Amino acid sequence: MEGESADLLRGGIHDALGLDEDDDDDDLLAQQVLFSTPKEDVARRRGGSQPGKRANKDRDFQARYKRFVQQYFAPNSVYDELDFRRRNRMSKSLFSRVLDGILEADPQYFEQRPDATKRMGIHPMLKVTSVLRVLAYAMSADALDENLEMSDTVIYNNVTHFVEAVDKQFGSEYLRSPNETDMQRLLQMNARRGFVGMWCS
Incomplete structure (x- = not known):
């Protein structure tokens, strides 16, 4: 019975991540997702400040945001466009487009706001960066x-x-099946790469 439930759970992870159960690499990724969460994280109680819980860590969100900008977005940034692309798996222009879209879709969560002590919270750039790294x-x-x-x-x-x-x-634009225009664009793009007649290369 235990093996059956593990197989069901692994199958659910395959489905959730859009993985192929017959592909060994996809199966390995699903197993990593399944077994990467330590048990104490699952059992840990959440719920903010309460007596008996550990004290909050004094994180300096503003200083971290300034360092992030100096590292990647300042005129003489520490890291160049290639470093940014390698670390975030996208260009700065695409990052900005995604950030703007996220802020438009869920401003309540992603906009930077002051906390209960009137200190500014986490900047949206850092929130999105954390997700991209994960x-x-x-x-x-x-x-x-x-x-x-x-x-x-x-x-x-x-x-x-x-x-x-x-x-x-x-x-609606990117997470849908390709239409006729998309198919023609993909066929032309792949033909230029030497894959004539293939839309998926």
Whole structure:
């Protein structure tokens, strides 16, 4: 019985991630997703400040945002366009387009707002960056805390809201089956690459 439930769960992960159950690489990815969450994370209680819980960490969101801008977006940034593309798996212009779309689709969550102590919260650029790193590298949210200065809970929430906002904002254009115009464009693009008559290469 235990093997059957694990197979069902693994199959559900394959379906959720759009993976092929017959592909060994996809099967390995599904297993990593299935077994990467430590059990103590699942059992941990959430719910904000309460007596007996650990004190909040004093994360400096504003300083981290300024460093992020200096690293990637300042005129003499530390990292160039290629570094940005490698780390985020997209160009800066596409990042900006996605960021604008996300802010339009879910401003309530992604806009930067002051917290209860009147300190400004996490900048939308950092929220989106945290999601891209989780998705691009299959990183655990906890591994990003040191670099991006966000708790794993915040990063999990970022991922959830990001996925919903992408579906809402871009789903009708990009998350659909290709139409005739798309097929012709793909055929022409692949013909230029030497794959004449192939729309999926």
